[in-house]
Amino acid sequence: MNRSAPTRHDEAWRYSDISAVEAAWPLAAPESIIVPAGGNFARTILQDTGSIHQLDIAVGKGATTAIHVLNIGGDYGRVELNVTLHEGADFKLGAVQIGGGTQNLEIITTVTHAEPKATSSQIVRSVLAGTATGTYLGKVAVARDAQLTDSVQSVKAMLLDRSATANAKPELEIYADDVKCAHGCAIGELDAMGLFYLQARGIAPADAKKLMLQAFVAGVFEGAADEDILIEAALKKLGELV
Amino acid sequence: MLQITNLHANVGDKPILKGLTLSLNAGEIHAIMGPNGAGKSTLGYVLSGRPGYEVTEGSVTFNGNDLLALEPHERAAAGLFLGFQYPVEIPGVSNVQFLREALNAQRKNRSEAPLSGAEFLKVAREQAGALGMDMDMLKRPVNVGFSGGEKKRNEMVQMGIINPALAILDETDSGLDIDALRTVGDGINRIMRKPDKAVLLITHYQRLLDYVKPDFVHVLADGRITRTGGAELALELERDGYKELAA
């Protein structure tokens, strides 16, 4: 493990709030989770205090793992997942980060398809206001011989103010030929026509915006055990920004 | 009810409406017909306040008030409803949530008490039923995955729930098969043909007018009303085309 705190030259920390990282250094060892063959694991991470979460998850043969993340609190918040998938395993991530003011929030995932027939699906939504920075570094690695991998990644970010920053790196590293990997990333503002449609039905601009933003993030938590808590916390945070 | 006087409007830098004058009274149904590119949809958007549609000259009053001074949502609260030619898909927002928020926002603007969930659902069920729309569709995200016909029907359900004073219906008949056309036509008559309401039907073809009989038909060409007549003018247009009449 790294003895000294990372710098911006370290790829996984290139957009981080380095002084906050240094203050938190050294970090505790990442939480290690082993999901046995055929097992099911689910976890909700609500980062609302400004902390660094690191999880190493090994998903055994035919096992499933679902992680839901809401990254909203503190000056610097980071959720880092290092996931290894064994044969036929399935990993699902639904993550939302919402930042305002000078917050620096990031979600970093490395999903390694180490063996054949594993599937992964990652959905990440960011909403950023003020001069906040929201980063998603997501790497999907497919090992040699991890044939029949099926991986999808959908990354979207919405900026509410000029000088808010959205960074994204949806990365693929592929060493097997019979794989299906599709990545999409979109950064933009709320659909103007949608906003007008809502207003033409009588909804005030700020409420229309809030409604669209709710829709933007809410679906991500579908199926989470704590779905209601996450949605409530997300909406409260959105309410503070709009 | 609606008085449009010498209206000029640009989209970007391009002038589209060039001195349009039109007056609608309560209890009347007007149809605006015209060739593609005449400015029909622009008129609907200008009246409902779509950003990017800039009025450069003229005035519009709605029940005596300056309509153009209002924000889009204020125009809706004042009783104006635009039926979109291409209803917008809003993923993640259910029809029910959308309509309840819309209706209660308008009621709030008019200092009326909001409807409770139960009251709202009752109204929604009535209107959906009358237009032959499944309640399941009301729970789905707004227009997402709807066919063209379903979207238009959904616009009518919304109109029924919101119950506006003036409806501007932009090509509401496009993309409808004959059965859907009748359903939508019946819906317009049922909801809007009342002494205190008015309708502006924007259409390219006269077939909707078989179901919704207009009191007046106007020809819009090159940003102006070039001719006005009764319902028979629509048939004339259908027979002779726009070219001769626009001249």
Added chain:
Amino acid sequence: MSDELDMRDKAAWDAAEKVADYEHGWSSDIETDFAPKGLTEDTVRFISAKKNEPEWMLEWRLKAFALWKTMTPPDWAKLNVPPIDYQDAYYYAEPKAKPKLGSLDEVDPEILRIYEKLGIPIAEQEVLAGVEGARRVAVDAVFDSVSVATTFRAELERAGVIFRSISEAIKEYPELVKKWLGKIVPMHDNYFATLNCAVFSDGTFVYIPEGVRCPMELSTYFRINAENTGQFERTLIIADKGSYVSYLEGCTAPMRDENQLHAAVVELVVLDDAEIKYSTVQNWYPGDAEGKGGIYNFVTKRALCQGQNSKVSWTQVETGSAVTWKYPSCVLNGENSVGEFYSVAVTNNYQQADTGTKMIHNGRGSRSTIVSKGISAGNSNNTYRGLVRVAPNAEGVRNFTQCDSLLLGSLSGAHTVPYIEVRNPSAQIEHEATTSKISDDQMFYAMARGLNAEEAVALIVNGFAKEVLQQLPMEFAVEAQKLLGISLEGSVG
């Protein structure tokens, strides 16, 4: 459609039948003058003196050399490159029979024969073979370290177009060169660009005056012939207001067991309403099937879209080189400026490519399109690396990126590393990436229609790359289609 098929039939199929590993892999016996082996300040002085350069140029080179000695090679690319011994190479090689530029009659006939063998139309009357009604193309032929011929000079001059070797331009148009040289790719930009500043030997200079649409396509053909020799060319193209030029670049090198270094810098400047279309077919020697030899291709290409409505379109077909490190980029400063990057990169055997682009959106309403098609075969690794950045004040920016990878065989690697950094809410940025292989059904279908396996692969790969290939000028498109087929030979069992 049928024209296209005819062309593919005639040219590509013929080529695909050939067994040749690397068509341009022969070397020629040309008497050559070398600079002393190795790299010192004296090497830099030697090159500058050889070119009779003005003092300011020498000083600029020496400054770069001093800077370079303090730098380290970049290590972030997904490339495995053994340390390069910069002292074990020649930095300057020039054919002994010195040509007087501008007069083809005086070029060493042996060199003319080489270009002829490469199929490059160095004689002015020549039209590219096999293409009906082909446009004429003016050529700057760079042989090892020097430009040996630039054609159609007189006709271009009548249009006001300056088309010269950069060595000549430094002497003839010092003000223009001084104004822009090193302004798009700064001297300190990166290790290889700095090295190029110190030892660049020749290259092409183009100036298109205001309002001029260049009457023909301009091109440079690079040939590394001499052994143990690096090539460090430098290209500067200036498109003044309202002008247009289409520029083509092709490269070949002989088969040699040792690795040869190619570290070029290309700078483009585009002013208001001007456009440069820059097309490259890179076919340097890729090394043999065991990964021995081949060119190390470290290239810095950048365009400055300075004027409003300015546009640069980079199209590249990268089939050669043992190692490719190359990111043709656009700095979109001008309002409503446009950057495009269309790339096909093929790697086979032990080739490694790390290539992509940067689109830096500083101007309001600037737009960019990125289409990258990576094809990996054999034991090769093929990486798309890109950056799309939107500055806080750049309103209304649009970017669309499509990165597709095709893997042939299970021993290769295909990687996508896109960086997206957005600081303005009105931006609309879209990135899509897919990875696929040639399906058995596709192969069977093509073979059931009578193609052999290699022809089937060539056909499917050409289809995969079509969006990019159709950006190329027609003559280049034919060559590129051939190349894709040849590059993938031996990749299907």
